[in-house]
Amino acid sequence: GAVVSQHPSRVICKSGTSVKIECRSLDFQATTMFWYRQFPKQSLMLMATSNEGSKATYEQGVEKDKFLINHASLTLSTLTVTSAHPEDSSFYICSARNPNRDSAGYGYTFGSGTRLTVV
Amino acid sequence: GESVGLHLPTLSVQEGDNSIINCAYSNSASDYFIWYKQESGKGPQFIIDIRSNMDKRQGQRVTVLLNKTVKHLSLQIAATQPGDSAVYFCAEKESHDMRFGAGTRLTVKP
Numbered sequence: 001g002a003v004v005s006q007h008p009s010r011v012i013c014k015s016g017t018s019v020k021i022e023c024r025s026l027d028f029q030a031t032t033m034f035w036y037r038q039f040p041k042q043s044l045m046l047m048a049t050s051n052e053g054s055k056a057t058y059e060q061g062v063e064k065d066k067f068l069i070n071h072a073s074l075t076l077s078t079l080t081v082t083s084a085h086p087e088d089s090s091f092y093i094c095s096a097r098n099p100n101r102d103s104a105g106y107g108y109t110f111g112s113g114t115r116l117t118v119v
Numbered sequence: 120g121e122s123v124g125l126h127l128p129t130l131s132v133q134e135g136d137n138s139i140i141n142c143a144y145s146n147s148a149s150d151y152f153i154w155y156k157q158e159s160g161k162g163p164q165f166i167i168d169i170r171s172n173m174d175k176r177q178g179q180r181v182t183v184l185l186n187k188t189v190k191h192l193s194l195q196i197a198a199t200q201p202g203d204s205a206v207y208f209c210a211e212k213e214s215h216d217m218r219f220g221a222g223t224r225l226t227v228k229p
């Protein structure tokens with residue numbers, strides 16, 4: 001089945017530094033990937049849609065200059081949290097859509113998430 | 120779904136009982152719905168899906184019911200097991216985006 005690998009699974013960084021999170025589709029090409037953010041005991045909130053070869057589409061209220069998204073290839077999207085602050089601490093999850101729409105779940109496959117802690 | 124960002128409601132059931140988890144979705148134009156299971160520290164896992172032209176779909180031990188009139192979705196888990204303990208989210212597909220409901224934490228008591 002479709003596999004999405006997300007790395008790192010956990011990261012601790014100092015306030016003011018930047019952190020990059022990678023999302024890779026391992027056995028399919030994904031023209032579209034999605035980035036979600038999840039606070040403890042809350043739901044997943046869509047941050048942005050990452051489109052291969054073009055600019056990401058950000059949800060209202062998400063700062064595009066703070067959360068930089070790059071989707072340079074059909075199998076890799078990266079999310080960079082710039083100048084991180086403690087309030088950016090959260091669980092970040094990516095999703096990639098397998099264009100084979102007969103796949104279960106309409107082809108949406110999720111990574112295992114990245115726990116970011118900013119100290 | 121439910122207002123995203125609210126703290127998770129919880130459901131506690133006895134092992135062997137049936138569980139019913141409910142979800143209200145927001146967009147009447149959504150044409151596809153999915154139930155996901157999320158264990159602590161992991162990404163969501165697909166459980167079952169349903170298209171808007173259906174009102175019921177069954178899987179192994181799970182059934183999803185869709186009521187488009189009231190924009191309501193439910194997940195029924197038969198003979199709930201300890202391994203079913205997790206957070207369950209409904210999601211609706213709007214165009215190409217997948218948007219999540221508030222989620223419910225299911226706890227199975229032995």
